[in-house]
Amino acid sequence: MHWKSFVALTTLAAAAQAAEKKAVSSAAKSSTTAAPKSTAAAATTSAAAAASPLTGGTNPLAITIPSIPQTTSYDVNTECQAYSVPGLTIDPKQWPNIWETATTNGMNTSAEFTSLYNSIDWTKKPTAPVRKATAAGGLDFTGYSATTDPDCWWSSSLCTIPKAAGINADIYRCEEPETWGLTYDDGPNCSHNAFYDFLQQQNLKASMFYIGSNVLDWPYGAMRGLKDGHHIADHTWSHQLMTTLTDQEVLAELYYTQKAIKFVTGVTPKYWRPAFGDVDDRVRWIATQLNLTAVIWDLDTDDWAAGNSVPETTVEQTYQDFITMGTNGSYATYGNIVLTHEIDNTTMTLAMKYLPQIKAAYKNVLDVATCNNITNPYMEDSVTMTPFGNATTTNTTTAASGSGVAPAASGSAAPATSAKSGASALTAPASLLALVALAVFAQ
Numbered sequence: 001m002h003w004k005s006f007v008a009l010t011t012l013a014a015a016a017q018a019a020e021k022k023a024v025s026s027a028a029k030s031s032t033t034a035a036p037k038s039t040a041a042a043a044t045t046s047a048a049a050a051a052s053p054l055t056g057g058t059n060p061l062a063i064t065i066p067s068i069p070q071t072t073s074y075d076v077n078t079e080c081q082a083y084s085v086p087g088l089t090i091d092p093k094q095w096p097n098i099w100e101t102a103t104t105n106g107m108n109t110s111a112e113f114t115s116l117y118n119s120i121d122w123t124k125k126p127t128a129p130v131r132k133a134t135a136a137g138g139l140d141f142t143g144y145s146a147t148t149d150p151d152c153w154w155s156s157s158l159c160t161i162p163k164a165a166g167i168n169a170d171i172y173r174c175e176e177p178e179t180w181g182l183t184y185d186d187g188p189n190c191s192h193n194a195f196y197d198f199l200q201q202q203n204l205k206a207s208m209f210y211i212g213s214n215v216l217d218w219p220y221g222a223m224r225g226l227k228d229g230h231h232i233a234d235h236t237w238s239h240q241l242m243t244t245l246t247d248q249e250v251l252a253e254l255y256y257t258q259k260a261i262k263f264v265t266g267v268t269p270k271y272w273r274p275a276f277g278d279v280d281d282r283v284r285w286i287a288t289q290l291n292l293t294a295v296i297w298d299l300d301t302d303d304w305a306a307g308n309s310v311p312e313t314t315v316e317q318t319y320q321d322f323i324t325m326g327t328n329g330s331y332a333t334y335g336n337i338v339l340t341h342e343i344d345n346t347t348m349t350l351a352m353k354y355l356p357q358i359k360a361a362y363k364n365v366l367d368v369a370t371c372n373n374i375t376n377p378y379m380e381d382s383v384t385m386t387p388f389g390n391a392t393t394t395n396t397t398t399a400a401s402g403s404g405v406a407p408a409a410s411g412s413a414a415p416a417t418s419a420k421s422g423a424s425a426l427t428a429p430a431s432l433l434a435l436v437a438l439a440v441f442a443q
């Protein structure tokens, strides 16, 4: 199928993601508990320069974004009209099917992927098995001990320091005290114009964990992320539970997202975030072969569920609690990393509502690269992040003067799953349909 015919699936995929998130029942639920302390070395594990094996695509230093309705409007229907970028021709033969496992469309038999796969010495791979999913779509923990936790399986134990050798340790907090680590998952969302304008007006930079399928669907959204100075990272091709995928599938999910980000923005990310935080030493080892380091979180807003499976007021209370933690000593010696999403109007509206209070409560509000002094989060050294001491991201002058953008009243935000999902379900693969059915069932 031509990649354009998958564009309609994006709304469906959001529902599928929500369903998956609901289905995963694990230690991740209690991830507001501080994760075990690691040494500050975690942040510098992959500091060594890595040359990107990927070439071509956009020049990251000369990104131009035309003022077209999709890049300027605040109306979701206008923003989310498909478009193509002049000079950026997407050859469907080079990419997995959008929103399907990244080995699809013959990727795993392609010369490109085979060569990458064969360049890796798989005899060094840790022994952790491919996990099973439950009938409900969650993880099957049968037979796994969270106490001994032989595979450092985060979903089971919140483990972030690999048990096996030669693997990049996860980053799960900011090393700078009283700092809010600002992260948004699942973009670029076609309807993020109001949100990205707000971040720009507030002089805020975030770590943006982009889904490869979204990057090809909404290239200007990804280009804007980089051009605005956000830290761009890899959030896999199709947002699945990584520990349930084969070696080949894990490699493809990570690689084709690096490739999509490189093609569209011109940089190759060295950081990634597993969907649902589902990572163990096997998955970490494969990511390490691609020079990738995982970024987890220590605080989870569950914002994606607001207005779906939990009332919006629950998520608002969570935001309030995390804001309180900025002034009550919780983060006296280090900073947090907070899980939030640009997945829909509700989550972006919540972010705009609470960011001014977050800026007031914390000393710094920073992307994860800056708060950990990671100046080179990409394989290309031409694009760097400001080191912490030089960052003036919390600009109180800007905050105080206000942006003129009044956050919409939270109650007026549209529910995240819309009737549209049902309409596009007609063209959906069975696996996504099953997840949508699950979402409906779960509510």
Ligand SMILES: *[C@@H]1O[C@H](CO)[C@@H](O)[C@H](O)[C@H]1NC(C)=O
Residues within 6 Å of the ligand: 010, 011, 012, 013, 014, 015, 076, 186, 189, 190, 191, 214, 343, 344, 345, 416, 418
């Ligand atoms: C983007 O956000 C809109 C709502 O603003 C939502 O309907 C859509 O599903 C989102 N798309 C993706 C791919 O998450």
Ligand SMILES: *[C@@H]1O[C@H](CO)[C@@H](O)[C@H](O)[C@H]1NC(C)=O
Residues within 6 Å of the ligand: 049, 050, 051, 052, 053, 289, 290, 291
């Ligand atoms: C990883 O980094 C090394 C060192 O720069 C480089 O030679 C190699 O091509 C990179 N590999 C991948 C798969 O990105």
Ligand SMILES: *[C@@H]1O[C@H](CO)[C@@H](O)[C@H](O)[C@H]1NC(C)=O
Residues within 6 Å of the ligand: 101, 103, 104, 108, 109, 248, 249
């Ligand atoms: C390629 O991937 C598909 C889907 O994951 C799998 O069914 C197939 O066996 C793989 N082919 C090869 C040659 O590994």
Ligand SMILES: *[C@@H]1O[C@H](CO)[C@@H](O)[C@H](O)[C@H]1NC(C)=O
Residues within 6 Å of the ligand: 175, 176, 371, 372, 373, 387, 388, 389
């Ligand atoms: C970051 O670098 C600055 C300037 O060298 C230094 O003052 C600060 O302690 C560093 N912070 C971290 C978390 O490494």
Ligand SMILES: *[C@@H]1O[C@H](CO)[C@@H](O)[C@H](O)[C@H]1NC(C)=O
Residues within 6 Å of the ligand: 321, 322, 324, 325, 328, 329, 330
């Ligand atoms: C800080 O506030 C949070 C949220 O209300 C609370 O859970 C935590 O116990 C408080 N910590 C301290 C040290 O007071």
Ligand SMILES: *[C@@H]1O[C@H](CO)[C@@H](O)[C@H](O)[C@H]1NC(C)=O
Residues within 6 Å of the ligand: 074, 075, 076, 191, 192, 193, 194, 195, 345, 348, 349, 352, 408
């Ligand atoms: C949410 O949708 C409303 C109505 O379309 C729009 O005015 C507002 O800008 C959107 N908010 C965000 C954060 O995109």
Ligand SMILES: *[C@@H]1O[C@H](CO)[C@@H](O)[C@H](O)[C@H]1NC(C)=O
Residues within 6 Å of the ligand: 386, 387, 389, 390
């Ligand atoms: C950081 O700030 C110091 C002092 O102003 C300056 O000398 C240095 O060049 C800056 N470094 C970067 C990478 O901007």
Ligand SMILES: *[C@@H]1O[C@H](CO)[C@@H](O)[C@H](O)[C@H]1NC(C)=O
Residues within 6 Å of the ligand: 203, 392, 395, 397, 398, 401
């Ligand atoms: C902070 O905001 C003010 C007012 O918008 C602006 O004039 C100033 O240049 C900003 N400073 C930095 C360092 O971004």
